[in-house]
Amino acid sequence: MSTVNQTPATQVLKDQIREFIMENLAHAKGITSFTDDESLMESGVIDSLGIFRLVSFMEEDLRVRVSDEEINAETLKSVNSIEQLVLSKRK
Amino acid sequence: MAYILQQLLTKSAERYPEKMAVWARGRSVTYRELDQRSNQLAHLLRQRGIKKGDRVGLYFPKCVESVISMLAVVKAGAVYVPLDPQAPADRVGYIIGNCGIRALITKEEKRRGLDENTLAALEFCVMTEEAAKSSNGTKLIPWSMLSEYPAERPPQVVLTETDLAYILYTSGSTGRPKGVMLSHQNALTFVEWCAATFEITSEDRLSNHAPLHFDLSVFDVYNAIEAGATVYLVTEDLALFPSRLAEFIETKGITVWYSVPSALTLLLLHADLNAEKLARLRLILFAGEVFPMKYLRQLADLLPHVELQNLYGPTETNVCTYYEVERERLSSLEKLPIGIACENTEVFAVNDQDEIVTQAGGTGELYVRGPAVTYGYWADPEKTAKMVVPNRFQPNFEEKIYRTGDLVQLAEDGNYYFLGRRDSMIKSRGYRIELGEIESALLSHEAVKEAVAIAIPDDIVSNRIVAVIAAHDGASVKPSELQHHCASRIPKYMIPELIEFRDSLPKTSTGKVDRVQLTQESIRAASQPAAEVVSQ
Numbered sequence: 001m002s003t004v005n006q007t008p009a010t011q012v013l014k015d016q017i018r019e020f021i022m023e024n025l026a027h028a029k030g031i032t033s034f035t036d037d038e039s040l041m042e043s044g045v046i047d048s049l050g051i052f053r054l055v056s057f058m059e060e061d062l063r064v065r066v067s068d069e070e071i072n073a074e075t076l077k078s079v080n081s082i083e084q085l086v087l088s089k090r091k
Numbered sequence: 092m093a094y095i096l097q098q099l100l101t102k103s104a105e106r107y108p109e110k111m112a113v114w115a116r117g118r119s120v121t122y123r124e125l126d127q128r129s130n131q132l133a134h135l136l137r138q139r140g141i142k143k144g145d146r147v148g149l150y151f152p153k154c155v156e157s158v159i160s161m162l163a164v165v166k167a168g169a170v171y172v173p174l175d176p177q178a179p180a181d182r183v184g185y186i187i188g189n190c191g192i193r194a195l196i197t198k199e200e201k202r203r204g205l206d207e208n209t210l211a212a213l214e215f216c217v218m219t220e221e222a223a224k225s226s227n228g229t230k231l232i233p234w235s236m237l238s239e240y241p242a243e244r245p246p247q248v249v250l251t252e253t254d255l256a257y258i259l260y261t262s263g264s265t266g267r268p269k270g271v272m273l274s275h276q277n278a279l280t281f282v283e284w285c286a287a288t289f290e291i292t293s294e295d296r297l298s299n300h301a302p303l304h305f306d307l308s309v310f311d312v313y314n315a316i317e318a319g320a321t322v323y324l325v326t327e328d329l330a331l332f333p334s335r336l337a338e339f340i341e342t343k344g345i346t347v348w349y350s351v352p353s354a355l356t357l358l359l360l361h362a363d364l365n366a367e368k369l370a371r372l373r374l375i376l377f378a379g380e381v382f383p384m385k386y387l388r389q390l391a392d393l394l395p396h397v398e399l400q401n402l403y404g405p406t407e408t409n410v411c412t413y414y415e416v417e418r419e420r421l422s423s424l425e426k427l428p429i430g431i432a433c434e435n436t437e438v439f440a441v442n443d444q445d446e447i448v449t450q451a452g453g454t455g456e457l458y459v460r461g462p463a464v465t466y467g468y469w470a471d472p473e474k475t476a477k478m479v480v481p482n483r484f485q486p487n488f489e490e491k492i493y494r495t496g497d498l499v500q501l502a503e504d505g506n507y508y509f510l511g512r513r514d515s516m517i518k519s520r521g522y523r524i525e526l527g528e529i530e531s532a533l534l535s536h537e538a539v540k541e542a543v544a545i546a547i548p549d550d551i552v553s554n555r556i557v558a559v560i561a562a563h564d565g566a567s568v569k570p571s572e573l574q575h576h577c578a579s580r581i582p583k584y585m586i587p588e589l590i591e592f593r594d595s596l597p598k599t600s601t602g603k604v605d606r607v608q609l610t611q612e613s614i615r616a617a618s619q620p621a622a623e624v625v626s627q
Binding site for chain 2: 027028029030031032041044046047048049051052068069071072073
C-alpha cells in the first residue's frame with residue numbers, strides 16, 4: 001500500500017481517511033475491503049448520504065473547508081483522490 | 092387512443108421522427124431510432140423463442156439501451172422485469188428464478204456476477220455492448236446483431252390492455268422480494284392521467300431520477316414518449332452529487348422533474364438552487380415518502396415559478412392520489428396532504444368497524460379501486476389474496492380492490508392525510524423496506540438467535556435502519572461481519588447502519604419480542620453520540 005516517496009505525515013492522513021470510510025461507511029454497506037484506488041461510488045461504499053458524512057469528516061476532523069462544487073465524482077472517487085483534495089487544501 | 096404501451100411510441104415516432112427521445116451518458120436516440128431499434132430487438136427476441144407473456148430481465152446500469160429494451164420486450168408481447176443493477180447477485184438470482192426469466196438483456200460485468208444455477212436457467216443473453224465473448228452454457232448475443240432484423244415494423248403479436256407489461260419487485264416481509272404484476276392498462280391509466288393533468292408537451296424535457304425498477308420511472312419514460320418529449324436519464328454517478336445534478340437540470344433545460352423528496356432535499360441543502368438558473372423548470376413531482384414540511388417550504392420559496400405536486404401510491408396502483416401544493420397554505424399546514432384520487436381511480440378509507448369513512452376526521456386503511464390496480468404478486472396467490480381483495484362494498488359484479496396497508500385520515504378540506512402503516516413496512520429514500528426481510532437476512536447468520544430491525548425516523552431519508560441482535564450462547568460475531576453477511580442477501584439501502592448486541596431481547600406478555608420498547612430505546616439512543624449506541 002505505501003510507496004517509497006510517501007512521507008509519514010501523508011501516510012497518517014491516508015490511514016485516517018481509510019479508517020473513517022471503513023468504520024463509518026463501508027461496514028454499513030456490508031463491505032469489508034477496498035483499495036486506495038478503487039472507486040468508492042462504483043463499489044457502493046459511498047451513497048448520497050455517505051458523501052455528506054465524508055464531507056463532515058473532512059471539515060470537522062481533518063479541518064479543511066469543502067465547497068459544494070468540490071463535492072464531485074472526481075475529488076471523492078477514492079481514498080487517494082480524497083487525500084489529494086485534503087493535501088491541496090492544506091497547502 | 093393507446094391501449095398498449097408501445098402504441099405511444101408508434102404515434103410519437105410518426106409525428107416526431109427526428110426528435111430526441113432519450114438521452115443518457117452523453118448519447119441519445121431519436122424517436123425513429125428508438126422505434127426501429129426496439130422493433131429489431133423485438134424480432135430478435137421472438138426469433139430466439141420468446142413468446143407472449145414470457146419474462147425478460149433488464150439487468151444493466153441505466154443507458155439509452157434501457158428504454159429501447161423496455162419497448163422491445165413489450166413489442167415482442169413479453170413482460171419486462173427491471174433488475175436493480177446495484178442489488179446483490181443472490182437477490183437478482185432469486186428474482187430470475189421466481190418469475191422464470193428466460194432471457195436477460197445485460198452487460199458482461201453484471202452477467203458474470205450471477206451464480207452458476209441462475210446462468211444455467213437462462214436460455215440466452217442479449218449484451219448491450221458490441222463485443223460479447225462467448226461463454227459456456229448461455230448464448231450471448233451482441234447488440235450489433237440487431238441490425239440483421241427488420242426495423243420497419245414490430246413482430247405481429249395479439250395483445251390486449253389486460254396483458255402484463257412489466258413486473259416490479261419490492262421488498263417482501265417473508266424475507267424475499269415480491270413481484271408486482273402490472274398490465275398495460277395499469278400503466279396507461281396512470282400515464283394518460285399524468286398527460287392530461289400535467290399537460291406534458293413535445294417541448295418538455297423530463298428527467299428520470301428514479302431507478303428503472305422503481306415505479307416513478309414509469310412516468311418519466313412513458314409520459315415523455317406519450318408527448319413526444321425527451322427523457323434525460325440521470326445515471327447513478329450524477330445522482331450522487333447535488334451540485335452536478337443542479338448543473339445538469341440547468342444545462343439540459345429540464346422542465347419536469349420527478350423524484351423522491353430526499354433527492355430534492357439534498358439538492359436544496361447542497362446545491363446552489365435558484366430560480367434564475369432553473370428558469371425552464373416548470374413542474375416538480377415528488378412521491379415515495381413524506382416530504383418534511385420545512386424543506387418543502389424552502390423549496391417552494393426558492394423556486395416560486397415551479398408547480399409542486401405531491402403524488403401518492405404504492406407500486407401496486409402506481410399513483411392513486413395527488414395534491415397540488417398550495418403555496419398560500421404552506422406556512423399554516425402542519426402536514427402535507429396526500430390529496431384526492433386521480434381520475435379513473437377511486438380511493439376510500441375503511442375504519443375498524445369495516446365501514447367506509449365519509450366524515451371529516453375519520454381514519455382508516457386506504458383502499459384503491461379501478462384500472463390502475465395490480466392483479467397481484469407473481470406466483471404468490473396467498474399474498475395476492477390478502478392484499479388484492481374482492482370489493483365487499485359493491486354487490487353488483489365481481490371486482491378486486493387493493494388494500495394499501497396505509498392508515499389515512501379524511502380531512503375537512505376533502506384531502507386524505509397519511510398517518511402511518513398498519514404493518515412493519517417502512518420507507519427510506521422512497522424505497523419500500525419490509526423490516527422482516529432485513530430480519531430474515533440477519534437470522535440466516537449462524538450466530539444470530541434473535542434479530543429485530545428498527546426504523547429510526549430521519550429528516551432527510553425518512554428512516555434510517557438499525558438492528559438489535561441476540562446471539563446464540565457462546566457465539567460471537569462482530570457488527571461488520573453481520574453487515575457483510577446481509578450485503579449478499581439484501582440491497583445496500585436495507586443493511587442496518589448500526590447493530591447492537593444484547594444477551595436477550597425484551598419480550599411482551601405474550602412472549603413476542605417487544606418491538607415497541609426496542610424501537611423507543613433505539614430512537615432515544617440515536618439522539619445520543621454514536622459511540623454509545625454500538626456495544627460489541
